[in-house]
Amino acid sequence: xxxxxxxxxxxxxxxxxxxxxxxxxxxxxxxxxxxxxxxxxxxxxxxxxxxxxxxxxxxxxxxxxxxxxxxxxxxxxxxxxxxxxxxxxxxxxxxxxxxxxxxxxxxxxxxxxxxxxxxxxxxxxxxxxxxxxxxxxxxxxxxxxxxxxxxxxxxxxxxxxxxxxxxxxxxxxxxxxxxxxxxxxxxxxxxxxxxxxxxxxxxxxxxxxxxxxxxxxxxxxxxxxxxxxxxxxxxxxxxxxxxxxxxxxxxxxxxxxxxxxxxxxxxxxxxxxxxxxxxxxxxxxxxxxxxxxxxxxxxxxxxxxxxxxxxxxxxxxxxxxxxxxxxxxxxxxxxxxxxxxxxxxxxxxxxxxxxxxxxxxxxxxxxxxxxxxxxxxxxxxxxxxxxxxxxxxxxxxxxxxxxxxxxxxxx
Amino acid sequence: xxxxxxxxxxxxxxxxxxxxxxxxxxxxxxxxxxxxxxxxxxxxxxxxxxxxxxxxxxxxxxxxxxxxxxxxxxxxxxxxxxxxxxxxxxxxxxxxxxxxxxxxxxxxxxxxx
Numbered sequence: 085x086x087x088x089x090x091x092x093x094x095x096x097x098x099x100x101x102x103x104x105x106x107x108x109x110x111x112x113x114x115x116x117x118x119x120x121x122x123x124x125x126x127x128x129x130x131x132x133x134x135x136x137x138x139x140x141x142x143x144x145x146x147x148x149x150x151x152x153x154x155x156x157x158x159x160x161x162x163x164x165x166x167x168x169x170x171x172x173x174x175x176x177x178x179x180x181x182x183x184x185x186x187x188x189x190x191x192x193x194x195x196x197x198x199x200x201x202x203x204x205x206x207x208x209x210x211x212x213x214x215x216x217x218x219x220x221x222x223x224x225x226x227x228x229x230x231x232x233x234x235x236x237x238x239x240x241x242x243x244x245x246x247x248x249x250x251x252x253x254x255x256x257x258x259x260x261x262x263x264x265x266x267x268x269x270x271x272x273x274x275x276x277x278x279x280x281x282x283x284x285x286x287x288x289x290x291x292x293x294x295x296x297x298x299x300x301x302x303x304x305x306x307x308x309x310x311x312x313x314x315x316x317x318x319x320x321x322x323x324x325x326x327x328x329x330x331x332x333x334x335x336x337x338x339x340x341x342x343x344x345x346x347x348x349x350x351x352x353x354x355x356x357x358x359x360x361x362x363x364x365x366x367x368x369x370x371x372x373x374x375x376x377x378x379x380x381x382x383x384x385x386x387x388x389x390x391x392x393x394x395x396x397x398x399x400x401x402x403x404x405x406x407x408x409x410x411x412x413x414x415x416x417x418x419x420x421x422x423x424x425x426x427x428x429x430x431x432x433x434x435x436x437x438x439x440x441x442x443x444x445x446x447x448x449x450x451x452x453x454x455x456x457x458x459x460x461x462x463x464x465x466x467x468x469x470x471x472x473x474x475x476x477x478x479x480x481x482x483x484x485x486x487x488x489x490x491x492x493x494x495x
Numbered sequence: 496x497x498x499x500x501x502x503x504x505x506x507x508x509x510x511x512x513x514x515x516x517x518x519x520x521x522x523x524x525x526x527x528x529x530x531x532x533x534x535x536x537x538x539x540x541x542x543x544x545x546x547x548x549x550x551x552x553x554x555x556x557x558x559x560x561x562x563x564x565x566x567x568x569x570x571x572x573x574x575x576x577x578x579x580x581x582x583x584x585x586x587x588x589x590x591x592x593x594x595x596x597x598x599x600x601x602x603x604x605x606x607x608x
Contacts, residue, residue: 130558130605131546136505144546146558146606150588229548232556257547257574276508280501281543285567384506464526465510 086190089113090178093197095124097376097392099152101195104396106159115163123149128229137386172348193371193399200377203337212298217305221247221335236331241265244272248335253282266294271444273469338381355423356380364398370407418490436475441466447494455484504529541567552583557608563600584608
């Protein structure tokens, strides 16, 4: 079967990309979704705070997802649910599987929008048995919000990512006692507002530079031993403390879900763990685009939607007008910058650069260098958990060989 | 007297300082006027939107929220009321599931079922 555009993933990225592609003229398209319903992870993010940037109102995850679903449905865009993509070739043949069997879609263009998954690493390096009661924060969130089960009554959370913080509050509201959140770093990777409204509001302690060194219990978790860590992240002997609990949640980061992409043979950026893309979110293979958390993990869904629209419009442009010639220059992560996205910038168009700093500090100066052009931007505070963006005018890097972004402390 | 707050109004998370002077409360560190309002509320009567889920009569879960900010001290009272609710589908986003769940604030559906 032929399809002009195949979008893999019906979460916020896939839905926004579909709407943008439709509005740019594409009609023959399908969104492939492995779950029963589209909406992605937003379905279980029942808390509010979504959409402030985009819609200037505070929405819950399901409400935000529904806005886009309504747009998709209003355009009559097909969503194929309960369907799993098992293969993608550089020839843009998409192999799918569902109840009716295995079939191949020959696509003119493909948008990767598979989102991300939770890192499980936190659980692997801890000594002890493997009793029941160990969950990733997102799994616990699904149990509580989608299935209506409380996974435990006395909880310790390892890692202070946003999902962990949100779950600390959620389980507290549902009657569980959250003993503490342990964060191995000297700062939380979650948003400051989530520490305030999810931990401080309920007097849940956040132990920075702490980790779990042992999990006790045979059938079910009975307690954990936590300890302070030194600068090398090694537990400091003598600081161990045992905390009785029946549940441990891990919120130790997210990684783009690129198993499919790897099979396709697309190169992945070791920093973002996603594809290398240009300003159109087009990957190394022309006609294959990527957007949302599969490309790099975002902290705000508003930016996922924005990025997906870029990819959706670009895919439409590719399908309608064919591949255009580009002159690219690389973007470079300089001092204190973890990564810059997109990794290459096409000349002749303004470019919005997204980047993350490596460590948190106040009174920061962002410095963008492109050939002769040097621009600086001040920020009151920057943190690795909060993605920054800067737009550079096409004229400002017309003669440059690269665009370098660095962040320093104000002198 | 100085008090510090982290504004929860948006993802920016401004770090606010509120200083009580003879002329009232002086707020610094806020990027926008919402920070001032937030600080004022935090110092007098802190309030929060409550989000949760209810079990429908068909067994599925439905996400819900209060359509206004509930007094912080009333959050658990609201939660107790939410747990007793079992609406019958169909339910649409925005439908009121319980009027005046706290003061004049209603509980509304945030999903379709």
